[in-house]
Amino acid sequence: MAxxxxxxxKMTWWERSYIPEILRGMYITSRHFFLNxxxxxxxxLGRKKEREIFTVYYPEEMVKYPPAYRGRPVLxxxxxxxxxxxxxxxxxxxxPAYCIHIDPGCNSGxxxxxxxWPEKFDIDYAVCIFCGNxxxxxxxxxxxxxxxxxxSMLDRKKxxxxxxxxxxxxAELKDRIEFTRKMYAKWNY
Amino acid sequence: MITELLITLAKILFIIGVTVGFFAPILTWVERKQxxxxxxxxxxxxxxxxxxTALGLFHAIADALKMFTKEDFxxxxxxxILHTLSPIIAVIPAILTFAVVPFGGVYNLFGREVNxxxxxxxxxxxxxxxxxxxxTYGYVIAGWSSNNNWSLLGSMRTASQMISYEVxxxxxxxxxxMVYGSMRLTEIGAIQExxxxxxxxxxxxxxxxxxxxxxxxxxxxxxxxPEAESEIVAGYFTxxxxxxxxxxxxxxxxxxxxxxxxxxxxxxxxWHIPFLTTATLLSWFEILGxxxxxxxxxxxxxxxxFAKVIFFIWMQMTIRxxxxxFRYDQIMKLGWKILLPLSLTNVLVTGIVILMLH
Amino acid sequence: MELLIFYxxxxxxxxxxxxxxxxxxxxxxxxxxxxxxxxxxxxxxxxQAHFIAILQVIIYAGAIMVLxxxxxxxxxxxxxxxxxxxxxxxxxxxxxTTFLALGVLYKVITVIFEFNLDSPAKxxxxxxxxxxxxxxxxTDFVLPFEVASILLLAAMVGAxxxxxxxxx
Numbered sequence: 115m116a117x118x119x120x121x122x123x124k125m126t127w128w129e130r131s132y133i134p135e136i137l138r139g140m141y142i143t144s145r146h147f148f149l150n151x152x153x154x155x156x157x158x159l160g161r162k163k164e165r166e167i168f169t170v171y172y173p174e175e176m177v178k179y180p181p182a183y184r185g186r187p188v189l190x191x192x193x194x195x196x197x198x199x200x201x202x203x204x205x206x207x208x209x210p211a212y213c214i215h216i217d218p219g220c221n222s223g224x225x226x227x228x229x230x231w232p233e234k235f236d237i238d239y240a241v242c243i244f245c246g247n248x249x250x251x252x253x254x255x256x257x258x259x260x261x262x263x264x265x266s267m268l269d270r271k272k273x274x275x276x277x278x279x280x281x282x283x284x285a286e287l288k289d290r291i292e293f294t295r296k297m298y299a300k301w302n303y
Numbered sequence: 304m305i306t307e308l309l310i311t312l313a314k315i316l317f318i319i320g321v322t323v324g325f326f327a328p329i330l331t332w333v334e335r336k337q338x339x340x341x342x343x344x345x346x347x348x349x350x351x352x353x354x355x356t357a358l359g360l361f362h363a364i365a366d367a368l369k370m371f372t373k374e375d376f377x378x379x380x381x382x383x384i385l386h387t388l389s390p391i392i393a394v395i396p397a398i399l400t401f402a403v404v405p406f407g408g409v410y411n412l413f414g415r416e417v418n419x420x421x422x423x424x425x426x427x428x429x430x431x432x433x434x435x436x437x438x439t440y441g442y443v444i445a446g447w448s449s450n451n452n453w454s455l456l457g458s459m460r461t462a463s464q465m466i467s468y469e470v471x472x473x474x475x476x477x478x479x480x481m482v483y484g485s486m487r488l489t490e491i492g493a494i495q496e497x498x499x500x501x502x503x504x505x506x507x508x509x510x511x512x513x514x515x516x517x518x519x520x521x522x523x524x525x526x527x528x529p530e531a532e533s534e535i536v537a538g539y540f541t542x543x544x545x546x547x548x549x550x551x552x553x554x555x556x557x558x559x560x561x562x563x564x565x566x567x568x569x570x571x572x573x574w575h576i577p578f579l580t581t582a583t584l585l586s587w588f589e590i591l592g593x594x595x596x597x598x599x600x601x602x603x604x605x606x607x608x609f610a611k612v613i614f615f616i617w618m619q620m621t622i623r624x625x626x627x628x629f630r631y632d633q634i635m636k637l638g639w640k641i642l643l644p645l646s647l648t649n650v651l652v653t654g655i656v657i658l659m660l661h
Numbered sequence: 662m663e664l665l666i667f668y669x670x671x672x673x674x675x676x677x678x679x680x681x682x683x684x685x686x687x688x689x690x691x692x693x694x695x696x697x698x699x700x701x702x703x704x705x706x707x708x709q710a711h712f713i714a715i716l717q718v719i720i721y722a723g724a725i726m727v728l729x730x731x732x733x734x735x736x737x738x739x740x741x742x743x744x745x746x747x748x749x750x751x752x753x754x755x756x757x758t759t760f761l762a763l764g765v766l767y768k769v770i771t772v773i774f775e776f777n778l779d780s781p782a783k784x785x786x787x788x789x790x791x792x793x794x795x796x797x798x799x800t801d802f803v804l805p806f807e808v809a810s811i812l813l814l815a816a817m818v819g820a821x822x823x824x825x826x827x828x829x
Contacts, residue, residue: 436723
């Protein structure tokens with residue numbers, strides 16, 4: 115998005131004399147100042163809160179991220195309590211940072227058993243770049259970028275999450291699943 | 304003799320207490336909080352004692368503690384003596400100006416005339432100006448002695464900027480001098496008991512130019528080129544840490560109080576309330592006796608004076624958080640091509656008007 | 662009481678004046694000069710000549726010396742600079758300066774011995790106030806004053822012209 119700034123703006127005499135324009139700017143900022151400073155008074159009197167502050171006290175209050183936000187990738191746990199993953203290894207290949215490690219478990223021929231599942235599924239968050247390629251590559255809607263971004267630790271070894279730590283019930287990922295269906299349908303792969 | 308000395312000592316303690324003890328720490332908090340409220344944020348409120356945050360007021364204490372305990376770093380190749388000396392040179396003039404600033408009139412307390420000024424100098428106004436010009440050295444030496452290119456650039460900018468704006472400041476002061484016919488700050492304050500003789504009505508252009516020049520002398524935004532963070536790291540105090548950095552910081556805030564006080568005295572009626580003369584106030588409290596009435600009037604006047612000072616501090620803060628920084632050539636252009644001719648014209652017009660009135 | 666302030670101030674000024682000459686780095690010399698001027702202003706103030714004291718501070722310490730410092734910093738002279746050091750070997754300059762200094766010293770000493778300390782000259786109370794200085798400047802010494810201002814203006818214009826041609 116190229117945007118050109120016109121630097122040869124002809125200012126009027128009124129604008130060039132600085133003072134009125136400075137006063138205008140100060141009027142705007144001090145209006146905000148007084149509105150925010152005294153805005154809590156009608157609030158205490160039982161009326162609508164006039165303050166315009168939208169700061170969030172972070173550790174105590176959390177913001178709901180939009181569904182497009184790419185936090186740490188997680189595995190979906192379907193309604194039957196099994197991971198939706200079939201250990202095809204596409205995400206392992208798609209990962210540009212090589213942070214996914216899968217050991218597939220295979221059906222030994224018994225009936226009423228799922229075909230394939232991951233025996234081991236590790237994601238090293240110390241290596242992960244949160245690109246979302248794994249999610250895009252996944253044919254089974256099994257891996258998703260969650261809205262969780264708080265994964266700082268004091269030990270690098272703990273950053274390597276195992277399958278049990280990664281699994282998240284599919285109900286919690288509803289927004290993201292819907293979003294990915296919409297997005298990837300649009301892109302027409 | 305002893306009583307005189309004690310009264311002077313009390314005044315000195317009062318001024319130092321108010322500026323260094325009250326304004327300097329509280330302004331660090333005000334600056335953060337006001338900028339936050341102006342920008343629809345909440346601002347500093349995390350420092351707490353046993354869970355009480357007191358609107359973030361404890362940040363002032365936390366700041367002071369942090370500055371006391373930080374490492375005092377002197378860079379390699381720096382001039383150790385000058386590097387240590389320059390914060391002191393910077394902070395002393397800021398406090399020293401208050402020696403001639405009256406914060407009240409003359410009151411008759413316990414059969415004694417008490418003048419609420421530490422030193423009633425007959426060249427008080429010029430003293431303020433002289434001290435302002437001395438203040439340059441702290442910053443210039445700081446930048447030079449740090450052995451750092453950014454610091455040197457910062458101190459060069461400081462020197463050139465302060466010299467340029469001192470000219471304007473001196474010429475506006477001349478306009479004020481001509482109007483009041485006195486250089487004694489107490490006298491200038493006393494004349495403004497009459498509301499129609501407030502400096503803002505007699506020297507409106509002078510007020511604007513004085514405020515501009517004073518903010519430029521204090522090196523605050525929009526004139527903060529000497530310490531422009533986005534251009535030259537932190538300018539002259541790049542290599543300063545701990546208490547020495549704190550002293551530079553403190554001198555800036557004290558200078559802000561000084562500017563507000565001088566503007567109040569020169570242009571906004573000093574300690575007087577509009578339309579209320581000291582005699583009227585005294586006659587209201589006649590029941591309390593001479594000393595009682597005087598004491599009450601004194602308190603009212605000191606309160607009014609500091610209320611005005613706080614208003615101007617608020618105004619400077621608002622200017623600081625509203626306007627963007629000037630470019631360096633724009634600062635020089637404003638100083639030499641606009642303010643200097645304007646202030647000369649101001650002196651000329653003032654002289655002509657005074658001649659015509661006499 | 663007055664002497665109690667005078668002697669430390671005078672000693673301070675003299676020491677800094679020596680420092681101006683003895684200092685090896687130009688910035689150090691400039692700083693000593695500033696300190697000396699402040700001390701001198703203090704002595705003026707001690708004589709109740711507040712106006713002269715303030716002028717001393719504003720003009721010399723506040724304006725001229727800042728420009729000095731500015732120029733020194735712009736050239737960034739260091740104590741180890743060879744050009745600056747070369748001055749030490751110039752014998753002719755040394756001899757001339759020594760003669761000049763000795764001559765001034767001789768004059769000062771003779772004046773001190775001629776001075777009668779028992780009956781100092783009477784100075785009027787108004788000495789050194791703004792009104793008296795202004796009156797003297799604009800009545801008795803108006804011609805020298807104007808000539809000096811024209812000289813300064815000419816110097817300023819000359820400096821501007823010199824700087825301008827260098828830029829092109």
